[in-house]
Amino acid sequence: MTAIRIANAPCSWGTLEFAGMSGERITYEQMLDELRDTGYVGSELGDWGFMPTEPVALKEELAKRSLTMVGAFVPVALKYEEEHGNGAEQALQVARLLAAVEPPLRGPEVIPVGRATTLGSATESQESDQRPFVILADANGTDPVRTRNAGRVTAEMGLNKQEWEIFARGAEHIARVVRDVTGLPTAFHHHCAGYVETPEEIARFLDLTDPALLGLVFDTGHYLYGTGPRVVARPTGMTSGPRKGGDPTGRNDGLQIEAGLDRFGERIWHVHFKDCQPEVANQARTEGWDYFAAVQHGVFCELGRGNVPFTTVAGWLRRRGYQGWIVVEQDVLPGMGSPKESAQRNRAYLKTIGL
Secondary structure, three states: OOOOEEEEOHHHHOOOOOOOOOOOOOOHHHHHHHHHHOOOOEEEOOOOOOOOOOHHHHHHHHHOOOOEEEEEEEEEOOOOHHHHHHHHHHHHHHHHHHHHHOOOOOOOOOOOHHHHHHHOOOOHHHOOOOOOEEEEEEOOOOOHHHHHOOOOOOHHHOOOHHHHHHHHHHHHHHHHHHHHHHOOOEEEEOOOOOOOOOHHHHHHHHHHOOOOOEEEEEEHHHHHHHOOOOOOOOOOOOOOOOOOOOOOOOOHHHHHHHHHHHHHHHHEEEEEEOOOOHHHHHHHHHHOOOHHHHHHOOOOOOOOOOOOOHHHHHHHHHHOOOOOEEEEOOOOOOOOOOHHHHHHHHHHHHHHOOO
């Protein structure tokens, strides 16, 4: 059976999809070199224009490092119907590039976990590469209210019935265009500072969209931060093991992630491994930080240093016959931290849990 493979993404090196991000950014050559050198075998595309957008050039850059292009993030302000056409054009531009650089399939396409549940468990005959994803998302970080209240949004800050219908219709339209023209799948990325952040918002989006058209990118860090102010912390000095705090069993956060996986498992096509640092998350809520301030203070920390139970997540994926990619993402702003060293420690941590 095809093993789960581990990728990373430009956002771990400070190349984020948000407009107006200031700070020094490294070149794509350095980023890909460091990604490869720290033990990853795939990458996402990053902002359009960060890597070469000419297929031959991009394919050459990937091939000389033995890397696979896993997918690409496409943000669209889906709340606004007038943005849907331009969003479809952007997604199609990205999809054509992804399709042009994907390696030949070695057999039938790998079935993502949600589709595997529907169609039957994966078998040896389904060993193959998985086609790259268009990773569709809201235009996160653009709405002032949602950005200011990320990690603590209330129902009153959400979409109304008509806006939900427009949002879902736009997502389906974009996914349909991508599929019909390129054959590539589209999965939606729930994300803090956007309109699909909380578990209830994820559920509403999935209820309104066709499971044959749109899967879900399950992002562990965004999911945990987006569940709201229930994150509990480990005792001072403890870097692993049970957490203590508001939940006397120390299992509150792990249960939230497990519940999310079980609730949305039928639609999970792609997975992002991101951790959430509980002390920073709680401070962000207490002090009223916006999304970007929380990221700047390290709410998305190195793997194993927050409250996401990655061993549990990995076990869940294995039991479901997941054969796709896990993409490590440690969102940092441009110039923050030491991305190569963090990537190396993140990869080493995953090896300790059998990945």
